[in-house]
Structure formats: C-alpha cells, structure tokens
Amino acid sequence: MTSSVLKHASELAKTNTNRFPNESAEYRRARQALLVEEIELRRHIERVAELRRALPPGGEVTRAYEFTGEAGVASLGDLFGSKQTLVIYSYMFGPQREKPCPMCTSFMATWEEKLPDIEQRVAFVFVARSPIARLIEAKRARGWTRHKVYSDVSGDYTRDYVSRDDGDVPGYNVFTRHDGTIHHFWAGEMGAGTVDPGQDPRGAPDMDPLWTVLDTTPEGRGKDWYPKLSY
Structure with missing residues (x-):
C-alpha cells in the first residue's frame, strides 16, 4: 500500500x-x-x-522435532504436507489440566469450519503437551473432525517456540520451507509485558472473531467475561 x-x-x-x-x-x-x-x-x-x-527469513530450524499424531509419529517437516507454509497453534491442554482451556477452545471452535479454506493456502495443525489419546478424546467431545492434533511428547518444540519453562501457555507460530530447509517466519509476541492498562493480554488483530463481533456492540468485550466450555 x-x-x-x-x-x-x-x-x-x-x-x-x-x-x-x-x-x-x-x-x-x-x-x-x-x-x-x-x-x-x-x-x-x-x-x-x-x-x-x-520479514527476512527467521531462524533456521535445525533440531529434529517429533510429534505424535493420530496416525503416529511425525516430524516437523511432515506437518507441512505439500505446503510451503505451516501454522502451528499450541493450545493449553497440558497433562496437569483437567479440561482444555476455554479461550483456546473458543479459537479452535471458530477455526474448525474455516480449516478447509485455510488449508487451500497453508498447512495448519494444533499441538498440546498432553498424550495424543487425550487430545483425540477432547477433540471428539467437541465434535471436531477437521483439526489435525499432535502431542509434543518430549516438550522440545514447546520449550523452543512456546515457553522456555514448558509452561501451559498458548503459542502461534508460522514456519516456511524452501528447498527442504525450514525457517521460523513469525510468532505472536504480544503478552503481559505489552498490554495497555485495563486490557487483557492479547495480540492484534484478534485471531478469534468472537471479540471482533463483541467490539461492534455497546456491551463490548467487557472486563471480566470470558467464553466457557459450555453454558
């Protein structure tokens, strides 16, 4: 422009x-x-x-990350499929968490219907730290059929690209692959340290249209309202 x-x-x-x-x-x-x-x-x-x-190319991915998916073990390269770009959304559903995070679930529920469109352009997968059987069970409980879920069993990927101390926090990362070489492209880096007074930590623009819709109303997104797993 x-x-x-x-x-x-x-x-x-x-x-x-x-x-x-x-x-x-x-x-x-x-x-x-x-x-x-x-x-x-x-x-x-x-x-x-x-x-x-x-953006110029981000750091080259030289570590051999492994994930466990519904079809077995997969490398980071496998997650690209036939695409040159891969989006990984890391959601909050670690072994210590009884149920998936409601906010992450809200994001993922929205994307369920858009994945066929998104995947025309890029690969998009979802990663969490719980065992794959638990991720599959939670996915089925929500009625999701399009999400490609993977368990970061070792936590290597999570510690490198989401949380250095393996915290149960969300992460959005984009990778590119050219001539067999994978580079990190972009990640959401807005958090508690970048928030303005009176705001919840969030990126911009909001990935979840829930908030975009509420921002068009007189009630707005509110100060203490958050989506739930059920109502």
Missing part, C-alpha cells in the same frame, strides 16, 4: 450515504467521525500485514 496515492480517510467517509430511520444529527456526526477512524484502522491492518510479509 502506497500512502501517497491514497485519499484522506475523511474524503472517503464523505462518500458514505447511509442513513437510518430517526437518527439524530448528533449521531450522524459521531458516526461519520468513527467511519474515518475505521478506514484508518483498515489501512493500518494492511500496513502491518505488509510489514509481516516482508
């Missing part, structure tokens, strides 16, 4: 002719001002995505 050729967001906002029954002049002024910010937000999201795509 070349900012020099873009019209000012306020000019684009002026082209908006939407009006709704019985709205006040005060509402329309505020809504038009908000529209300007929404246009700027869209542009900023695209700028960030461009910067991400332009």
Whole structure:
C-alpha cells in the first residue's frame, strides 16, 4: 500500500450515504467521525500485514522435532504436507489440566469450519503437551473432525517456540520451507509485558472473531467475561 496515492480517510467517509430511520444529527456526526477512524484502522491492518510479509527469513530450524499424531509419529517437516507454509497453534491442554482451556477452545471452535479454506493456502495443525489419546478424546467431545492434533511428547518444540519453562501457555507460530530447509517466519509476541492498562493480554488483530463481533456492540468485550466450555 502506497500512502501517497491514497485519499484522506475523511474524503472517503464523505462518500458514505447511509442513513437510518430517526437518527439524530448528533449521531450522524459521531458516526461519520468513527467511519474515518475505521478506514484508518483498515489501512493500518494492511500496513502491518505488509510489514509481516516482508520479514527476512527467521531462524533456521535445525533440531529434529517429533510429534505424535493420530496416525503416529511425525516430524516437523511432515506437518507441512505439500505446503510451503505451516501454522502451528499450541493450545493449553497440558497433562496437569483437567479440561482444555476455554479461550483456546473458543479459537479452535471458530477455526474448525474455516480449516478447509485455510488449508487451500497453508498447512495448519494444533499441538498440546498432553498424550495424543487425550487430545483425540477432547477433540471428539467437541465434535471436531477437521483439526489435525499432535502431542509434543518430549516438550522440545514447546520449550523452543512456546515457553522456555514448558509452561501451559498458548503459542502461534508460522514456519516456511524452501528447498527442504525450514525457517521460523513469525510468532505472536504480544503478552503481559505489552498490554495497555485495563486490557487483557492479547495480540492484534484478534485471531478469534468472537471479540471482533463483541467490539461492534455497546456491551463490548467487557472486563471480566470470558467464553466457557459450555453454558
């Protein structure tokens, strides 16, 4: 995106002719001002995505990681399948946890229906530290059929790319493979140290559209509400 050729967001906002029954002049002024910010937000999201795509190669993966999946043992390279890019979402379901994390489950439930689309472009798998039988049981309990789940039995991958002390925390990592060589490409690095006052630690943009939807409502995402495994 070349900012020099873009019209000012306020000019684009002026082209908006939407009006709704019985709205006040005060509402329309505020809504038009908000529209300007929404246009700027869209542009900023695209700028960030461009910067991400332009990253130089990350560190080469030289360690032989092994995972246990539903079909047996697999290497990191195996997880790519025929794709050049691999996304690994590490979810919070370690051996010490009685049930999967509700927040991770919310993410994964959303992606269940989008995996056929995502996998047209890249490989996408899910990794946790519990034994594979436990991951399969939890997957079936949710009615998920599309998730490719793997157990990081040794914890080597988790300690290198998610939590150095093997903590039960989430992680989102992207890897690329060219001419047989695997490099780390990008990981979510926003956390407790990057949070603004009054916010929960989260990345940007939110991967879970749950929050995007709630952000369009007067109730918003709230300060103390979180999704549950069941209601």
